[in-house]
Amino acid sequence: MDLKTPVLELIRKASSDLPPDVEQSLKLAQAGEEKNTPAWNVFSTILENVQMARKQSTPICQDTGSLVFYIDYPEGGLEREYKKAVSAAVVEATNLQYLRPNAVDPVTAKNSGNNLGVNAPYFHFNQWDKKDIRIRLMLKGGGSENVSTQYKLPHSSLGAGRDLIGVRKLVIDAVRNAQGLGCAPGVIGVGIGGTRDISYTLAKEQLFRKIGQRSESGELAQLEIKLYEDLNKLGIGPMGFGGKTTALEVFIGSQHRHPATFYVSISYMCWAFRRKTLHIINGEVSYDD
Amino acid sequence: MIKLKTPISEEEIRKLRVGDTVLLSGTVVTARDQAHKLMIEEKPDFVRDDLRESVIYHCGPVVRKDDKGEWHFVSAGPTTSAREEPYQAEVIKEYQVRGVIGKGGMGARTAEGLKNYGAVYFHAVGGAGTLIANAVKKVKTVYKLDEFGTPEAFWVIQVEDFPLVVTMDAHGGSLHKEIMEKSSKIADELIHQI
Ligand code: SF4
Numbered sequence: 001m002d003l004k005t006p007v008l009e010l011i012r013k014a015s016s017d018l019p020p021d022v023e024q025s026l027k028l029a030q031a032g033e034e035k036n037t038p039a040w041n042v043f044s045t046i047l048e049n050v051q052m053a054r055k056q057s058t059p060i061c062q063d064t065g066s067l068v069f070y071i072d073y074p075e076g077g078l079e080r081e082y083k084k085a086v087s088a089a090v091v092e093a094t095n096l097q098y099l100r101p102n103a104v105d106p107v108t109a110k111n112s113g114n115n116l117g118v119n120a121p122y123f124h125f126n127q128w129d130k131k132d133i134r135i136r137l138m139l140k141g142g143g144s145e146n147v148s149t150q151y152k153l154p155h156s157s158l159g160a161g162r163d164l165i166g167v168r169k170l171v172i173d174a175v176r177n178a179q180g181l182g183c184a185p186g187v188i189g190v191g192i193g194g195t196r197d198i199s200y201t202l203a204k205e206q207l208f209r210k211i212g213q214r215s216e217s218g219e220l221a222q223l224e225i226k227l228y229e230d231l232n233k234l235g236i237g238p239m240g241f242g243g244k245t246t247a248l249e250v251f252i253g254s255q256h257r258h259p260a261t262f263y264v265s266i267s268y269m270c271w272a273f274r275r276k277t278l279h280i281i282n283g284e285v286s287y288d289d
Numbered sequence: 290m291i292k293l294k295t296p297i298s299e300e301e302i303r304k305l306r307v308g309d310t311v312l313l314s315g316t317v318v319t320a321r322d323q324a325h326k327l328m329i330e331e332k333p334d335f336v337r338d339d340l341r342e343s344v345i346y347h348c349g350p351v352v353r354k355d356d357k358g359e360w361h362f363v364s365a366g367p368t369t370s371a372r373e374e375p376y377q378a379e380v381i382k383e384y385q386v387r388g389v390i391g392k393g394g395m396g397a398r399t400a401e402g403l404k405n406y407g408a409v410y411f412h413a414v415g416g417a418g419t420l421i422a423n424a425v426k427k428v429k430t431v432y433k434l435d436e437f438g439t440p441e442a443f444w445v446i447q448v449e450d451f452p453l454v455v456t457m458d459a460h461g462g463s464l465h466k467e468i469m470e471k472s473s474k475i476a477d478e479l480i481h482q483i
Contacts (some may be wrong), residue, residue, distance in 0.1 A: 045414040045420060045452055049417040049418070049419050053419040058419045059351055059364035060416065060419060061364065061415075061416040061417075062364035062365050063349075063418075064351070070381055100349070100351045100440065103439075111438055118403060141416075143369050143415065146369070158480055160480075168483055169483065172480055173480065174475055175476075176472055179468065179469060179472070180465075181371075181392075183392070185414060230479055233475055234475050235472050236466070236468060239412060239415060240464075241456070241464065270416055272416040
């Protein structure tokens, strides 16, 4: 079947149509701010922008990010075929201005102009038992990626040990250091454990969750709630202008670690939390947030 | 809400204070890393008239060319300003710029420059790409497009009611510094308590 057309639509939606759960949480955040303060005004601008982008099919933010595709496919599917179709859709989406050319060769400093390059887009493949295809897309902005960070426990200057209390301290420190730079209010993905690279990956994967979707682990769900409260006490506010909302949500995941290591990674997602999912079930195409 | 229109006099700019909300109209020139580097290393004259008493915008837009060959801004929010810190103060001086628009604020050197030469730092809403593009009424001209590419070129644009907040003023005030200090204290307390 033709995969390019539905993927092009997936990209258009991701870039221009903010998920309703995110929009709702931005509205709630505004209701918590005092009227006509800079923080309140930021939310007005953000919400108006979100509606305009949806109506005009134009990018919510001009930084359409790095493209991260997670593809689940059935037995008999060919990764190279998916890659080919998705890449073709990416090139066309760039031509249609759904995406800004964002793939730069670090050696030659040349922008490829079409968003294709080595590990651009980034693909993660998973063959599953179902007969369906699921393609999840995240647009990860550069500004928010720049404030993402990794720690290892124990951390002596923060007095953080190798436990969940230690993790809590690190996340507070990371968000304090980020200030408004990742286009606060942010959604904070946290990955605990694993090697350095997989720790970052786990943190980013948390960002496929919807606002309000708690971790299945009771301890982590507890920590998510506590951290959400902690972070919103910092007073950084939207854009770092000061205010009551610094984080929209905290998602935490964990995985086994080597006895000698204890990495904690923080993937900061800006308020322009762009993710969409494409399902192909019995040849029927549908979209989800 | 304060309405400002370019050209902006030094007197007008010195009246602004941290926390002021501004709607800016008039001429704005986009400039990012390569443009700033060029303005310092070669001090070109082609942007001089557009920049005098006007405003620089740290932005790499998404643009569209219509059938008649005219350019339009499609999405155009601010980019991180800190990257221009090594150049900004000197550019303000050299080109008599009255304001810089970006996100995230800038450092001590720029703060000094704002004070000495009479300029302010305006913060735009990061991520508000479509809304800001709608405030761009016209693309007047573009410089260095072929050489620098779309995001890095000098786009000279006409804006109307571009919503901004003054976060660094011409008197040494900085909202960024203030919030950094306050939030850091709270963070330290929290980290200690738990
Ligand atoms: S951090 Fe996000 S909202 Fe801000 S400029 Fe980058 S992509 Fe846009």
